[in-house]
Amino acid sequence: MFLHSIARTGLSVLLLPIAAGAQPAPPQPIPPSPAAPPLEPTRIEPPLPEPPLPGGAETPPDSPDAELGGDGSPPTPNPERERELEQRLHEVEAKLEALGQQIESDSLERLVAEAENEARGGNEEPPPDRREFLAGSLALQKLNPEITLCGDILAGLVIDGGRFYAGESDRSGFGLRGAGLHLQHMLDPYSLFKSAFHFSPSHGVGVEELYVSWFGVAPSTSVTLGRFRQNFGILNRWHEHDLDQSSYPLALRLVLGDEGLVGQGIMVKWLMPPLWAHANELTVEVVDGSNETLFSGEHFTVPSSMVHLKSYYDLSSSTYLELGLTGMFGFNNHRGVAAEDGRLWDEPWRRTVATGSDLTVYWSPLDRAKYQSFTWRSEFYYVAKELPEDSRQLGSNSWGVYSYLQRQLATQWFAGVRGDVALPTLRDSDELTWDIVPYLTFWQSEFVYFRLEYQHARYLPYSAREDTLERRTDNRALLQVDFAAGPHKHEKY
Numbered sequence: 001m002f003l004h005s006i007a008r009t010g011l012s013v014l015l016l017p018i019a020a021g022a023q024p025a026p027p028q029p030i031p032p033s034p035a036a037p038p039l040e041p042t043r044i045e046p047p048l049p050e051p052p053l054p055g056g057a058e059t060p061p062d063s064p065d066a067e068l069g070g071d072g073s074p075p076t077p078n079p080e081r082e083r084e085l086e087q088r089l090h091e092v093e094a095k096l097e098a099l100g101q102q103i104e105s106d107s108l109e110r111l112v113a114e115a116e117n118e119a120r121g122g123n124e125e126p127p128p129d130r131r132e133f134l135a136g137s138l139a140l141q142k143l144n145p146e147i148t149l150c151g152d153i154l155a156g157l158v159i160d161g162g163r164f165y166a167g168e169s170d171r172s173g174f175g176l177r178g179a180g181l182h183l184q185h186m187l188d189p190y191s192l193f194k195s196a197f198h199f200s201p202s203h204g205v206g207v208e209e210l211y212v213s214w215f216g217v218a219p220s221t222s223v224t225l226g227r228f229r230q231n232f233g234i235l236n237r238w239h240e241h242d243l244d245q246s247s248y249p250l251a252l253r254l255v256l257g258d259e260g261l262v263g264q265g266i267m268v269k270w271l272m273p274p275l276w277a278h279a280n281e282l283t284v285e286v287v288d289g290s291n292e293t294l295f296s297g298e299h300f301t302v303p304s305s306m307v308h309l310k311s312y313y314d315l316s317s318s319t320y321l322e323l324g325l326t327g328m329f330g331f332n333n334h335r336g337v338a339a340e341d342g343r344l345w346d347e348p349w350r351r352t353v354a355t356g357s358d359l360t361v362y363w364s365p366l367d368r369a370k371y372q373s374f375t376w377r378s379e380f381y382y383v384a385k386e387l388p389e390d391s392r393q394l395g396s397n398s399w400g401v402y403s404y405l406q407r408q409l410a411t412q413w414f415a416g417v418r419g420d421v422a423l424p425t426l427r428d429s430d431e432l433t434w435d436i437v438p439y440l441t442f443w444q445s446e447f448v449y450f451r452l453e454y455q456h457a458r459y460l461p462y463s464a465r466e467d468t469l470e471r472r473t474d475n476r477a478l479l480q481v482d483f484a485a486g487p488h489k490h491e492k493y
Contacts, residue, residue, distance in 0.1 A: 145185035145193070148486025152177045152241045159475040166474060167462065169202070176201060180208070180241065182488060190214055196239065208239070208262065220271040230261040231283045231308045232326050233358040233379045242492050244375075244406055246453050246480045250420035250435050251400030254461070255381040256293060256354070257425075261328075263287025265303060277311035277323075289330045293425050294352050294383060296332055304330030304352075318365045324358040332385060350386035364408075371411055378403035383425055398425040404437075414441040424461055428469045431459045435474075446489050451480040 155174035158166050165171040178200040185193045195210040211226025229237050235248060236256065247253075252260060265287030272280035285306040289295030295304055306328040313321040333347040357380050364373040380401045387396050400422030408414050418437040423430065435457035443449045457474040 145183045146487050148180075148182040148184075148484055148488045150180040150182065150241050150484045151482065152179065153481040154246065155479040157477045159477070166472070166476075178240075180239065182486070184488060187212070190216060218270075222269045224267040224269070225265075227262070227264045228267065230263055230285055230287065230306060231267070232256065232261050232306060232328065232354070233308075233324060233356050233381070234360065234377065235379065236260040238492055241482050241484075244404065244414075244416060244441075245418055245437055245439055246451060246478050249379070249400075249402035249404075249418065250433065250457065250460075251381060251402040251422040252379070254422040254424040254426075254433060255383055255398050255400040257291055258293075261291055261294075263290065263304070278314050279312040281310045281312075283308040283310075289332075294328075294332065294354060294385065295330045296334055299334035299337055300331075301335045302331050304328060319361065319363045322358075322360040322362075324356075326354075326356040326358075328352075328354040333388075347388065350388065352386070353384045354381070356381045371408070373408040375406040375416075376403070377406075385425065398423050398427070400424075412443045414443070415439070416441075426469070427461055429471070431471060433457065433459045433461065433471075435460070447485070448481075448483045451478075451482075453478040453480065 153175070154177040156172055158164050158170065158172045160166055178198055181197045181199070183193070183195045187193055192213045192215070193211075194213070196208040198206045198208045200206070207227060209226070209228050211224050211228045213222055213224040215222050217223050229239075231237050233252075235243065235252060240247065248260060263285070265285060267283065267285045270282045272282055274280060283306075285308075286303050287306070289300035289302060289304040290297060291304075292298075296302075306326065308324060308326045310322065310324045313323075315321055330352050331349060332352045333350040335346040336344045337347070339345050359376075359378045361376040362373070363375075378401070380399070382399045383397065385396050385398070400420065402418060402420040404416055404418030406414055406416030416439055418439075419435070420437075421432055421434045423432055435455060437453060437455050439451055439453040441449055441451045455474065455476050455478065459471045460474050461469045461471055463469060
């Protein structure tokens with residue numbers, strides 16, 4: 001209303017004298033300021049005579065005296081023009097009043113909004129992608145674990161002298177090798193739950209992993225309790241559908257067992273200070289000795305212990321080197337075995353010692369990381385296993401090594417080749433088993449990939465009859481299709 005009053009007063013002062021047809025009052029002299037010095041008299045020169053106007057007119061048409069008449073007398077009153085000016089004055093007053101009301105309304109709404117925001121603590125509502133649901137049915141979704149379903153489809157053509165099969169259950173065909181259901185959930189700020197259930201047409205349903213990890217138990221230390229794949233080297237920790245080839249290396253399967261090392265127990269990880277490398281990690285695990293190839297299998301009574309040390313080096317801005325050493329100790333004798341008469345008996349103590357080393361070199365240029373990369377990965381395994389006196393196995397020591405090279409050809413294309421050499425843990429002769437595996441992988445997206453692979457193996461041990469081992473040559477071509485539906489895709493630990 002203050003703005004409205006000022007505008008109305010100013011227009012009234014300007015328009016009313018004109019509407020009344022009166023001559024404006026002569027300006028009043030402004031008294032000099034007391035502090036200003038007196039002005040000196042100024043001599044005023046008489047004006048020069050103006051040139052005569054054309055046509056003999058005495059007063060210019062645009063002169064102020066033209067409205068007053070040629071002799072300066074007041075103009076004749078014009079009622080119609082007065083009404084027009086008064087109408088325009090009323091229109092301007094109406095517009096000013098509406099403008100003043102709008103300004104007052106906007107100011108009031110702004111004050112109310114600021115007061116409400118202040119009452120809420122001064123925090124504005126976040127955008128939808130950052131909004132937290134503190135109440136309501138949608139907030140219950142936070143209580144659900146993250147779910148991922150993985151499918152592993154494998155087509156194989158066995159090339160064995162035109163028979164297209166390598167055993168009673170090892171035949172050419174196309175089918176579902178397995179499916180995995182993976183669940184993950186942050187239980188609270190201190191603990192993480194993970195599980196992996198495996199479904200296989202040939203092996204049924206199994207629990208591959210189910211564990212809880214606690215973080216911050218001690219500085220740079222985490223503790224895991226449950227069932228998990230052990231950190232013996234690198235690839236033993238990965239799930240089969242996450243590998244760079246269609247299956248675990250032959251050296252790992254022949255030395256550590258077909259499924260690798262999986263145990264139930266406790267694991268402690270410590271991210272060490274960078275003593276001799278840019279990063280060091282120490283892992284200690286104590287699990288049951290349920291692995292049948294190295295330990296007591298289902299008749300275990302004493303747990304096995306494992307230590308893994310990993311060292312990481314940045315060789316350049318595009319290349320890193322990772323080295324690992326592993327040691328494991330346990331027993332392979334059977335205890336609490338039921339005899340024919342129902343009594344339980346124990347075998348004499350027999351020890352198993354397993355060691356390993358691993359190496360990974362990875363290169364990817366910073367400016368071409370999406371299109372180029374190179375990986376060289378190798379592992380070595382050695383096992384010293386005491387055998388019973390009546391064992392049919394030939395030796396107590398076994399070893400294996402694999403190495404593979406993989407090159408990224410383009411954004412979605414990878415090509416590689418892997419080679420394995422092993423002296424199997426379960427064997428009837430000292431012949432070395434070896435194979436070579438070239439492969440080509442196309443990643444349709446981070447959720448789906450296709451792989452074409454060829455396997456050639458020599459002196460591969462297999463069970464032709466119960467309690468007997470034989471050797472054979474194996475050739476097969478494989479087409480693998482894998483997909484993952486869920487947030488975690490194909491994870492490599």
